[in-house]
Amino acid sequence: MPVAGEPRIRAGAATDVGLVRVANEDNYVITASVFAVADGMGGHAAGDVASGLAVAGLAQLGTEGTVRPDDVRRHIVRLNGDILAAAARNPEQAGMGTTVTGLCLVDFAGSPHWVVFNVGDSRVYRYAEKDVPGVRVLEQLTVDHSEVGELVAAGKLSPAEAAVDPRRNVVTRALGSPAAPEPDLFVYPLTAGERFLICSDGLTGELDDAAIAGLLDREEDPRDAAATLVRAAVAAGGRDNVTTVVVDHVAADPGAGDTPADDETAPRQVG
Amino acid sequence: MEVRYRPGQWVAVTGPRTWLLVAAAADAPLVARCWQLARTGADELELLNALVAEGLRAVRGFAVAGYADGVGQVVVRGEVTVTAVDADGTERVVTAEGMATWVESRLTGSLARLLFTGPVADGPALPLDSGVVHAGALEIIVGQRLAGVRAEQADTPIEPVSDAVAHDHLFGAEPDPIPIEPDPIPVEPDPIPVEKPAPIPVSADKPAESRSEPAPEIGNTTLLTPVPAIPEGTTNVITHLAWAVADDPGATRMRATGPSAPPTPMVVLAIRCESGHWNPPHALSCRVCGSGVPPQQPIEVPRPSLGVLRLTTGDLVQLDRGVLLGRQPDTAAVDQPVRPHVVRLRSPLGDISRNHVEVRLHGWQVLVADLGSRNGTVVCPPADLPFDLVARQPVEIQPGTVVNLATDIGFVFEVTG
Numbered sequence: 001m002p003v004a005g006e007p008r009i010r011a012g013a014a015t016d017v018g019l020v021r022v023a024n025e026d027n028y029v030i031t032a033s034v035f036a037v038a039d040g041m042g043g044h045a046a047g048d049v050a051s052g053l054a055v056a057g058l059a060q061l062g063t064e065g066t067v068r069p070d071d072v073r074r075h076i077v078r079l080n081g082d083i084l085a086a087a088a089r090n091p092e093q094a095g096m097g098t099t100v101t102g103l104c105l106v107d108f109a110g111s112p113h114w115v116v117f118n119v120g121d122s123r124v125y126r127y128a129e130k131d132v133p134g135v136r137v138l139e140q141l142t143v144d145h146s147e148v149g150e151l152v153a154a155g156k157l158s159p160a161e162a163a164v165d166p167r168r169n170v171v172t173r174a175l176g177s178p179a180a181p182e183p184d185l186f187v188y189p190l191t192a193g194e195r196f197l198i199c200s201d202g203l204t205g206e207l208d209d210a211a212i213a214g215l216l217d218r219e220e221d222p223r224d225a226a227a228t229l230v231r232a233a234v235a236a237g238g239r240d241n242v243t244t245v246v247v248d249h250v251a252a253d254p255g256a257g258d259t260p261a262d263d264e265t266a267p268r269q270v271g
Numbered sequence: 272m273e274v275r276y277r278p279g280q281w282v283a284v285t286g287p288r289t290w291l292l293v294a295a296a297a298d299a300p301l302v303a304r305c306w307q308l309a310r311t312g313a314d315e316l317e318l319l320n321a322l323v324a325e326g327l328r329a330v331r332g333f334a335v336a337g338y339a340d341g342v343g344q345v346v347v348r349g350e351v352t353v354t355a356v357d358a359d360g361t362e363r364v365v366t367a368e369g370m371a372t373w374v375e376s377r378l379t380g381s382l383a384r385l386l387f388t389g390p391v392a393d394g395p396a397l398p399l400d401s402g403v404v405h406a407g408a409l410e411i412i413v414g415q416r417l418a419g420v421r422a423e424q425a426d427t428p429i430e431p432v433s434d435a436v437a438h439d440h441l442f443g444a445e446p447d448p449i450p451i452e453p454d455p456i457p458v459e460p461d462p463i464p465v466e467k468p469a470p471i472p473v474s475a476d477k478p479a480e481s482r483s484e485p486a487p488e489i490g491n492t493t494l495l496t497p498v499p500a501i502p503e504g505t506t507n508v509i510t511h512l513a514w515a516v517a518d519d520p521g522a523t524r525m526r527a528t529g530p531s532a533p534p535t536p537m538v539v540l541a542i543r544c545e546s547g548h549w550n551p552p553h554a555l556s557c558r559v560c561g562s563g564v565p566p567q568q569p570i571e572v573p574r575p576s577l578g579v580l581r582l583t584t585g586d587l588v589q590l591d592r593g594v595l596l597g598r599q600p601d602t603a604a605v606d607q608p609v610r611p612h613v614v615r616l617r618s619p620l621g622d623i624s625r626n627h628v629e630v631r632l633h634g635w636q637v638l639v640a641d642l643g644s645r646n647g648t649v650v651c652p653p654a655d656l657p658f659d660l661v662a663r664q665p666v667e668i669q670p671g672t673v674v675n676l677a678t679d680i681g682f683v684f685e686v687t688g
Contacts (some may be wrong), residue, residue, distance in 0.1 A: 028676060038685045060476065067584065068587070069587075069588075069589070070587060070589070073589075108586050108614070109582050109584045109586050109613050109614050109615065109616055109617065110584050110616075110617040111617055113614070113615065130603065131603060143609075143610075164306070177549065182573075185589075185591075186592060186610060186611070186612045186613070187613065187614060188587070188612075188613050189613055189614070189615035197551045226501065264621070265598065265622065265625065265644070265645040265646070266618075266620055266621035266622050266626045267622070267645060267646065268645075268646040268677065268678075
């Protein structure tokens with residue numbers, strides 16, 4: 001089901017096991033409408049199973065007609081059950097879990113919107129103009145479901161303290177939980193020229209926002225941007241698996257919709 | 272300094288200079304706090320402070336001791352005893368039997384070993400340098416330091432401490448070699464083992480994979496300091512507790528305990544209706560299903576969705592957060608505690624403003640505010656006359672309220688299960 005206005009989306013992805021881990025438990029998915037990263041947890045490669053199940057499940061979104069934001073929510077909750085069921089069948093996978101974070105393209109209120117979703121501490125960033133025309137800024141759209149993320153949000157920990165806190169890798173929501181986690185999910189309209197970065201914490205654990213923004217700025221092609229970010233994170237230490245998906249909304253289709261392109265709101269005709 | 276423990280029902284926390292045996296769940300925040308302190312070399316008084324931080328009733332029994340440079344002390348509460356054995360074999364038992372609070376006792380320079388004895392201990396004695404384990408008994412042998420101290424006091428060569436106190440005690444007369452038995456501790460199954468399995472070849476079907484060549488000189492220098500080595504295969508450290516494993520700081524882990532309350536802006540006081548729906552503390556009938564709400568003590572819960580906005584296009588927006596609506600909406604136009612839903616409305620006549628109207632959630636209230644739109648916003652309460660919003664003046668709306676931004680463009684606030 002094509003979305004109104006047919007936005008042109010380009011995406012690239014890269015992943016690396018890093019320098020310390022023996023297995024890559026990250027997974028990602030790119031389809032016509034779903035862009036996501038999953039960071040698996042669990043020994044004996046079960047984390048890879050969990051994150052693989054998550055992205056395979058997400059790839060099904062949009063294959064059966066129009067997707068609404070609540071469909072994304074229900075789908076993610078169902079994936080939690082799938083992962084639990086798989087773990088129940090294979091004792092060596094008991095306790096496996098995964099984060100899942102990303103974007104899903106939906107048709108909403110008559111125009112294309114992103115659904116930004118998150119369970120866990122992987123992240124979605126937006127890299128685009130904000131207040132100053134011509135200046136692109138990096139902002140994190142998702143809120144980390146981690147112990148330190150909650151403490152920062154509650155004002156009990158500064159972001160600087162959070163970066164070195166021993167609890168920084170403890171997630172408070174994950175797929176594979178006995179009680180289905182509530183996904184964070186919100187809608188966000190598409191705007192041409194926006195770039196999104198979806199990444200596992202292996203990236204943000206090694207590179208700060210300035211370094212990430214610099215590389216996103218430098219690399220035009222989303223595939224190059226994804227690969228460059230991963231290489232930089234590995235070179236900076238590579239203490240965890242690193243995965244990136246970079247999504248560009250290249251340009252608006254000139255015939256998109258019937259919204260006036262001008263900046264003025266028309267006065268209402270009374271009568 | 273050598274530390275050994277016997278498996279049991281309590282939890283032992285050991286660090287470089289302090290040792291603790293406590294009646295607590297292994298995943299209790301108390302244990303996490305003590306481990307943080309012990310592993311970083313805190314003294315016994317700091318641990319004591321952490322133990323009683325939640326009040327004495329919160330912890331029914333513990334024994335904590337610290338010993339360094341020939342001085343230290345031991346503090347005992349509840350159903351545990353500590354035996355301090357001097358180099359000459361003299362034993363002193365510290366017990367808190369009959370005590371309402373705790374008993375403390377100084378440790379002297381002639382200390383040879385300390386024995387912590389909890390209510391239940393079985394299985395072999397196992398070595399533990401530093402860590403958190405399920406334990407019923409703990410032994411600390413202060414052998415080497417003692418030998419040094421005594422050597423300064425007397426010219427007579429000192430026998431090894433283990434021989435000097437070769438009497439029948441809790442751990443037997445023979446401190447080493449340690450019998451190594453596979454997996455001796457009956458801890459619950461480990462849901463998130465953090466130790467790494469043998470290298471797994473990464474599947475080749477991941478597309479666009481960027482495989483950097485290993486650069487060990489970079490990786491090695493940036494590794495975090497490892498904790499003191501624990502002999503592999505001998506000590507069953509509670510690895511499924513996220514905070515208990517210090518040698519793998521980068522691993523993402525699920526929190527061992529249940530879900531916590533989310534950050535403060537999203538917490539509300541609530542009571543439940545007969546069907547289990549959450550309602551405001553003073554509700555008489557359920558906002559969702561209309562059934563009765565029995566009197567009860569309100570509790571803090573994560574705020575449930577307060578309903579939906581049903582747009583004139585038929586789309587639904589969950590009120591689990593605020594909403595910004597407009598022709599070209601920009602979140603910079605609003606100041607909401609949590610990033611809102613941002614909905615772009617099609618405006619064939621161009622009479623919807625870029626940022627037209629916002630819906631805010633405040634506790635249990637749903638508020639609507641016009642953002643200074645050119646053509647205004649009309650609110651139609653379910654049983655009242657419609658009125659125009661004054662720009663930037665939030666107004667609470669009730670379920671059934673219709674909000675119109677332009678002809679045929681708007682939404683209804685509905686509460687659903």
